[in-house]
Amino acid sequence: EDQVTQSPEALRLQEGESSSLNCSYTVSGLRGLFWYRQDPGKGPEFLFTLYSAGEEKEKERLKATLTKKESFLHITAPKPEDSATYLCAGPYSSASKIIFGSGTRLSIRP
Amino acid sequence: KAGVTQTPRYLIKTRGQQVTLSCSPISGHRSVSWYQQTPGQGLQFLFEYFSETQRNKGNFPGRFSGRQFSNSRSEMNVSTLELGDSALYLCASSLGQAHSGNTIYFGEGSWLTVV
Numbered sequence: 001e002d003q004v005t006q007s008p009e010a011l012r013l014q015e016g017e018s019s020s021l022n023c024s025y026t027v028s029g030l031r032g033l034f035w036y037r038q039d040p041g042k043g044p045e046f047l048f049t050l051y052s053a054g055e056e057k058e059k060e061r062l063k064a065t066l067t068k069k070e071s072f073l074h075i076t077a078p079k080p081e082d083s084a085t086y087l088c089a090g091p092y093s094s095a096s097k098i099i100f101g102s103g104t105r106l107s108i109r110p
Numbered sequence: 111k112a113g114v115t116q117t118p119r120y121l122i123k124t125r126g127q128q129v130t131l132s133c134s135p136i137s138g139h140r141s142v143s144w145y146q147q148t149p150g151q152g153l154q155f156l157f158e159y160f161s162e163t164q165r166n167k168g169n170f171p172g173r174f175s176g177r178q179f180s181n182s183r184s185e186m187n188v189s190t191l192e193l194g195d196s197a198l199y200l201c202a203s204s205l206g207q208a209h210s211g212n213t214i215y216f217g218e219g220s221w222l223t224v225v
Contacts, residue, residue, distance in 0.1 A: 031209065031210055031211035032211040034213065042218055042219070043116075043200050043216035043218045043219045044153075044200070044216045045216070046214075046215055046216075049211075049213045051211065089153075091208055091210065091211050091212075093210065095209065096165065096166040096207075096209045097155050097158065097166050097168070097209050098155065098208050098209060099155075100152060100153040
């Protein structure tokens with residue numbers, strides 16, 4: 001069964017404390033890997049799309065990487081405004097749909 | 111360039127009523143997909159429309175339906191509302207079909223409360 005699993009479920013960091021979020025997925029039929037940020041009460045905001053193992057993309061304090069079995073979202077020197085839920089998702093041709101992970105709730109304390 | 115627009119943003123309905131939600135995709139995008147988001151279940155796929163045809167459907171009862179117009183705008187309808195239908199309904203658009211790897215962009219969502 002196609003699956004996308006995120007860990008940890010919640011993460012609390014001090015401002016400036018770097019860390020990584022994990023997204024693991026079943027490989028067969030995957031057509032890419034998406035990362036989104038979602039603030040409470042709002043729709044998910046697109047961050048990155050990765051297509052190939054070894055690919056990396058950066059945006060401000062965020063960097064997304066992709067291996068053959070998982071993706072990481074690295075957050076460097078985070079600020080309180082980075083607090084949000086981060087979602088990863090995989091488009092599966094086998095399932096003809098995008099499967100979302102359950103998200104990581106990130107909280108950055110000043 | 112304008113993003114995905116959803117209307118209405120908030121609505122309250124009574125159990126047993128029906129509701130129609132509207133979505134205008136990003137200009138040039140031909141695929142529109144709908145999701146239900148609740149605290150307990152996360153983001154659940156409802157259905158996807160591409161070129162006015164439903165291409166895939168999630169595991170929701172027949173009370174949930176949708177359609178897409180020739181200008182790619184889409185509507186979803188929920189009939190005989192139940193308390194459990196209270197959720198944030200999200201629309202997303204993409205250039206091509208989402209499962210092929212086309213990036214999907216979300217609207218702000220429609221908050222539905224059923225009382």
